[in-house]
Amino acid sequence: MIFKGKVFKFGDNIDTDAIIPARYLNDSSEENLKKHCMEDADESFSSKVSNGDFIVAGNNFGCGSSREHAPIAIKSCGVPIVIAKSFARIFYRNSFNIGLFILSADTDGIENGDVLEVNTDTGEIKNQIKNTVISAKPIPKFMSELVNAGGLIAYAKKKIKEGKK
Amino acid sequence: MAKPLTITEKIILNHTDLQEISSGDIVNARVDLALGNDITAPIAIKEFFAIGVDTVFDGKKIALVPDHFVPNKDILSAKQAKMMREFAKKFNIENYFECGEAGVEHALLPEKGIVLPGDLVIGADSHTCTYGALGAFATGVGSTDLAYAMAFGELWLKVPESIKVIFEGKPKKWVSGKDLILYLIGQIGVEGANYMALEFTGSTFKHLGMADRLTISNMAIEAGAKSGIFEPDEITENYVKSRAKRDYIFYKSDEGAEYVKVLNYNTETINPQVAFPHLPENSVDIKEASAKNIKIDQSVIGSCTNGRIEDLRIAADILKGKKIAKYTRLIVIPATPDIYRMAEKEGLIDIFMDAGGVVSTPTCGPCLGGYMGILADGERAISSTNRNFKGRMGDVTSEVYLANPAVCAASAILGKIAGPDEVVS
Numbered sequence: 001m002i003f004k005g006k007v008f009k010f011g012d013n014i015d016t017d018a019i020i021p022a023r024y025l026n027d028s029s030e031e032n033l034k035k036h037c038m039e040d041a042d043e044s045f046s047s048k049v050s051n052g053d054f055i056v057a058g059n060n061f062g063c064g065s066s067r068e069h070a071p072i073a074i075k076s077c078g079v080p081i082v083i084a085k086s087f088a089r090i091f092y093r094n095s096f097n098i099g100l101f102i103l104s105a106d107t108d109g110i111e112n113g114d115v116l117e118v119n120t121d122t123g124e125i126k127n128q129i130k131n132t133v134i135s136a137k138p139i140p141k142f143m144s145e146l147v148n149a150g151g152l153i154a155y156a157k158k159k160i161k162e163g164k165k
Numbered sequence: 166m167a168k169p170l171t172i173t174e175k176i177i178l179n180h181t182d183l184q185e186i187s188s189g190d191i192v193n194a195r196v197d198l199a200l201g202n203d204i205t206a207p208i209a210i211k212e213f214f215a216i217g218v219d220t221v222f223d224g225k226k227i228a229l230v231p232d233h234f235v236p237n238k239d240i241l242s243a244k245q246a247k248m249m250r251e252f253a254k255k256f257n258i259e260n261y262f263e264c265g266e267a268g269v270e271h272a273l274l275p276e277k278g279i280v281l282p283g284d285l286v287i288g289a290d291s292h293t294c295t296y297g298a299l300g301a302f303a304t305g306v307g308s309t310d311l312a313y314a315m316a317f318g319e320l321w322l323k324v325p326e327s328i329k330v331i332f333e334g335k336p337k338k339w340v341s342g343k344d345l346i347l348y349l350i351g352q353i354g355v356e357g358a359n360y361m362a363l364e365f366t367g368s369t370f371k372h373l374g375m376a377d378r379l380t381i382s383n384m385a386i387e388a389g390a391k392s393g394i395f396e397p398d399e400i401t402e403n404y405v406k407s408r409a410k411r412d413y414i415f416y417k418s419d420e421g422a423e424y425v426k427v428l429n430y431n432t433e434t435i436n437p438q439v440a441f442p443h444l445p446e447n448s449v450d451i452k453e454a455s456a457k458n459i460k461i462d463q464s465v466i467g468s469c470t471n472g473r474i475e476d477l478r479i480a481a482d483i484l485k486g487k488k489i490a491k492y493t494r495l496i497v498i499p500a501t502p503d504i505y506r507m508a509e510k511e512g513l514i515d516i517f518m519d520a521g522g523v524v525s526t527p528t529c530g531p532c533l534g535g536y537m538g539i540l541a542d543g544e545r546a547i548s549s550t551n552r553n554f555k556g557r558m559g560d561v562t563s564e565v566y567l568a569n570p571a572v573c574a575a576s577a578i579l580g581k582i583a584g585p586d587e588v589v590s
């Protein structure tokens with residue numbers, strides 16, 4: 001699939017407390033999570049982001065807690081893909097499980113406000129402002145099956161239907 | 166001859182139908198225990214019902230522990246706890262704990278013998294890796310994973326590569342498991358073990374008990390690790406034998422098993438550590454931290470990292486007969502009801518209260534900035550917890566320094582970050 005959108009750029013070690021602070025975890029509704037998404041990293045993020053925009057970051061994005069509220073908050077904002085140099089493990093797994101695309105790539109040349117065209121099948125990331133192309137690391141086959149199925153729950157339902165469970 | 170395997174590979178292999186296994190494989194593994202808490206279980210419960218199965222795979226192999234916001238801090242968190250309670254009732258979840266029986270999950274489950282050596286445990290909480298201290302494979306996952314595991318009793322896992330971490334020598338006075346793990350994270354960084362299993366070994370651990378091992382495994386995730394495991398030994402046996410209500414297996418790594426790297430440290434050169442804001446990798450020697458004259462507003466002793474009875478005893482030793490500094494708050498949170506009771510019987514609660522501290526019932530509370538000790542703007546805390554991310558304990562401009570309970574106690578007395586040697590002779 002091809003996605004096009006504007007970049008919100010963040011640095012290294014953006015932790016789950018920055019993505020969705022624990023003070024809001026007494027309510028797991030999408031509206032609540034969306035409203036406070038990225039609040040402790042950029043207070044105005046949720047008011048500026050629009051459907052289809054990307055979050056781009058440095059190393060170790062999503063480190064910290066296992067809270068699935070973090071990728072859900074990002075997905076609820078309409079962000080289809082997070083691109084970072086590397087991801088913390090639980091965030092990585094949660095994202096695929098809920099159907100949010102995660103791409104690992106060298107994001108150094110990407111800046112806030114750049115416009116990207118991202119092909120999730122080939123991993124090609126075109127920067128339309130800087131006229132550059134970078135490629136993301138390929139996604140393991142099982143992981144893309146998961147995302148393409150719509151996440152782990154949809155995948156489980158499919159398995160039940162096929163009589164495998 | 167079969168390929169030599171690490172303890173981690175062996176445990177995972179024995180929870181699959183496969184004949185062999187290699188790190189990097191994505192496998193379906195059977196789980197012995199699936200865990201959720203009052204923050205992660207509500208999402209898991211919603212997802213569970215979305216799958217469309219009639220019941221959970223096994224009500225004995227699920228643990229639901231309300232600990233983050235209980236006794237409930239507000240209406241919304243009460244609703245989340247209610248959702249868990251109703252789910253537990255409906256599906257007869259054996260390991261569901263109501264308030265007075267509940268404690269911080271990762272302190273409670275080992276204490277009650279619910280997780281045992283050789284188990285494969287997944288938990289919708291990042292510090293599920295704590296149980297590696299018992300020689301179990303235990304890893305944190307998300308709520309959707311928990312839903313899937315509650316439905317089917319299995320979960321997809323990537324078999325991790327392992328890093329062997331060897332600590333040799335006897336720890337100095339006041340040096341605990343907390344200091345070793347802070348030191349290690351300082352050396353390898355918060356991403357130093359990303360996706361990998363840390364395997365701890367070496368002569369140092371003959372001198373440290375289960376509480377220290379639990380603290381070390383607990384913070385494996387702060388180096389990005391998937392798990393942090395110890396090979397079980399007599400210390401493990403002594404800890405589990407009176408608690409276990411079912412069989413358990415001691416696994417060991419094979420001679421010749423493959424490691425991505427082997428790290429060697431001399432424990433005798435390591436001093437108590439303090440991790441500066443806002444990452445656990447910012448650890449420095451206590452002497453260096455103390456010399457900076459860093460005033461604190463609050464000291465927290467508790468959590469799944471350092472809220473066990475051994476931690477409270479150390480803190481009480483230092484606080485006995487002393488007062489904490491004026492305008493400084495000391496918050497002590499025994500991690501489980503049993504620990505609370507022991508602390509009471511041993512007179513530790515009196516010591517904390519006489520010193521001017523407050524003692525809370527078991528909860529995560531301030532550790533994740535939930536309640537029971539939230540920091541205002543610009544305030545600074547020293548804490549025996551495991552994370553010091555920006556805003557972790559309150560306002561985004563507040564700061565958290567991580568240390569062992571002895572350092573937290575000494576700092577409360579002096580109102581500044583200080584080592585225990587500065588207050589006791």
Ligand code: SF4
Nearest residue numbers: 269468469529532533
């Ligand atoms: S004590 Fe802190 S780290 Fe441990 S489970 Fe609770 S919130 Fe998480």
